[in-house]
Amino acid sequence: MRRTVTFVLPVVLLAGCLGQTQDTNQQRNADAKDVTLTIVANAVVGGKNQRGANWLNTWVIPKFTEAQKAKGVNMTVKFEQNGAGDEDYKTKIALDFKTGGGGDIVEIDGIWLGELAQAGQIKPLDDVVGKQAVDAWDGWQQIPDAVQGLGEFEGKRYGVPQGTDGRVLYFNKKLFAQAGLPADWQPRSWDDVLAAGEKLKTLPGVSPIQLNAGTAMGEATTMQGVLPALVGTGTPVYENGKWQTGGVKDVLGLYQRIYRDGLGDPVLQQEAKGRDRSFQLFAENKIGILLEGDYFWRSVVNPKTGVAKMADRDTAVGWAKIPARKPGGGVGRQDFVSMSGGGVRVINPNTKYPKQAWEFMQFLNSAAAVKESLAGIAQITQRKDVNAEVLKGDPMLTFVSEQVLPITRYRPGLADYPKVSAALQQATADIVAGRSPDDAAKAYRDALVKAVGEGNVA
């Protein structure tokens, strides 16, 4: 008896897992009067992205249900909160998509878009809700083209971006004054940055430059280290349909000069909580120059709400655009470069209510909702009209919005990207551990070929 049970059950289950049928009619349930939508986000009350979670709970859901009620629809919106690490969260939503479940609207990191799309787990908006309905939304005009790119894959729109950011070099003006460097510092080449580092090195107990490296920091190394440097060499990581290796050796040379010549603290780069520590050290005036996103300004050294508060942030923290290796040597012959990222909301192709989900999506991205989501805090949003209004009082964010976003680049949202990113992190870890740029660059190329195949590497 028991043998039969243990044998039969798996077979039944396995059979159940195969063959899922998907309803692709865009008008399904379009006239439903009782609708339940679920939104999934990596935000939780009392934890990560608390503001977003509160916004959904206390503003979006009541307002949206109210608006729907006026149209005679009995709408219930559920919010599935998460507060996990990005990788854990991604696994969870990928499992959801894969098994035909999950929320109707899901917030993802823009960088996952490509791999989810390639897996068929998300579909172009035109297919899910219909081209006509998508094009009819007036909100597109408010979202800059560069930012819309976040929600696109292979030229098709998959989702609506939630906002974006930009990376700059932050510097500590107090340390700069002590080292005889100007308060309006703007380096024009990598050499300028290194020269400033040499001067800062004379200050006791100060780590002159912190450029994220190593595998412990994960994506932070790629995004706040390798990629901004790489676009500064004129060769981005992915171009013309191939993964590029051209600039990698130069970038690794830069790492070597920072970490082998005592301009940066190599140990910090390898600690499991190294990034948090770099924030802390910057706030304690122990780091001279730090490459970070505008998040650092808003949420880390923010004198009121930061995790590493700097009471004198507004006077002590300076910022400068990231220079290319040489003037005019950056990608697109630019003098200055940056990288950006951001979240995207997508509609689950398995949703029972595509029409209503799209309505909800428009509501989430309306000017009123986007403005409300900031809860009075200045932050770069996806909408031009909202930015113009909320960034006025903040010189740093205005700087990013006006000077950095036009020159920025986004990561390639491809399925292979995480593997390439891991290989890049590994290459910087090799440098910090003492390998030469030649060796590390060669090892990187080998790893790249192994990860994506010879034919995809330039």
Added chain:
Amino acid sequence: MPERRTWAVAFVAPALVLIGVFLVFPALWTLYIGITDYQLTGPTAINPRVVGVTNFVSALDDALFTNSVWLTAVFVLGSAVIGQNVLGFTLAWLLRRVRPWLRRTVEGFVLLAWILPGPVVAYLWFAVLSRDGGTLGTLVGSNTAWLVEYPMASLVVFNIWRGTAFSMLLYTSALAAVPPSHLETARLVGASGWQTVRDVVFPHIRGHVLTNTLLISLWTANDFTPFLLTAGGPNHESEVLPVLIYRRALESGQLGYASAISLLLLIGNLVIALVYLRLLRRRA
């Protein structure tokens, strides 16, 4: 006799059903995934293909895999087979005849280290090993980032702290079974402490030593807590097999490859168990 069989089956059946559904079935399925190129996302997520032994070949060819095997061996040998075993036995031996309050205190702390939840324990050891203000650094007057500069040594010490309780408990009960008259005889002929342990105690508890070593080796080989402390870093220097599997499965989404490594880890466990059975049989 047939009646005995019936109730025996009735008693075993619920456990077997649960194990069959929630353990054997997913485990076999995982092993099946190990021969496919299945990924969580990306193009191969739609139609995974059976690729045979490709994953195993590339694992054996992967420097990071061999690195992990080696680190896992160091971890198991250093922290379990030697560390927990020796410290656990020493504690059981030393605490045999001390005053009850002292015995209870020491045992209490050793057990506390064992029962505190994993995530909490990780924070406790961050506080011990962190570079500035960490307890160890303060005690020896240096600001070494222990988890970065000595990752494996840190993990070994940590795991001894974490797991010694089990060995201590087991040896305490084992020692209680050694006939006091034998110990008395050893004392009368003037045997030293070490001689007594070797010639009188050990023959009695050999079975316990083997069982204990098997269990703690298996638990240590499959322990995921190192991830919470070092995340496998720096630069893969503490990436034991369970951490490697986690990173491949979750961070890279390479489920086929990760499952293949799981099977290799299983084979490693099997080898440990076979060695143990062989030793046990030799005793009998």
Added chain:
Amino acid sequence: MTGFVLRRIGFYVVITVVLAFFAVPMLWLASAPFDARPGLGIRWPDWTLSNVRTTFEHPFALTSLVNSLILCAAATVVTTVLAALAAYSLSRVRIPGRDVLLYLLLLLSSVVTGTAAMVPIFVLMLQLGLINSQLGTALVIGGGMLPAAIFILKDFMDSVPRSYEESARVFGARPRQVLGHVVLPVARPGIATIVVWAFVNAWGNFLLPFLLLRDVGKQPAAVLLRTLNDEGGSANLHVIPVFSLLYSIPVVLLYLMVSKRYGFRFHGGIKS
């Protein structure tokens, strides 16, 4: 004589060092929760209770602890009851291949507790309709712990003298009665040990509850502790220490209770 004194001194030095080794890491749980500026390090705190207040105000802190209790109690009961029944009958009846079977299961349990098994487990639970079910999650956790629990308990059962049961049977007791009135009382310390062991193991499990329980109001403390971050995703050290302390109390209490009532040790247990 001096040899004896030296040995005594040596003995106490060893005991002190060992005690310090085990106790010092735990100091953080005593200091950081009540420190106005808690960090990852030990120092004499600026005493405050504000962290405690912050923690209690956290919307999910207390519910997650209740969820942990439900989840782990269920997993522990399932594991202990089924393991005790199975261990007893495996200990008393010769089933061919019994030992090999036990070892195989013990080995397979390592595959399932690894992360590679998450897709099969997730799909399985989805098909069974057990996603977002605390009981379902408890069953998975219990299934993973059962082999080791049976393995340990079987050795306890082996050490219960059969003569007791035989006399009971002579007086006409049925198997169930023999188990309830004769075997269980004798094996109680072993079962108590398994209760603590199972509970502690389930208490720290993160990945399964995280993947299988979707509603944040159902998730246990192990999941919440990993999500106690601030706005930007960095560890929130004003909440974590206090929460760690709260999170540790139940397992310590359970251990103290069991240890006081039954003694927490392997009574001549595990042998080959």
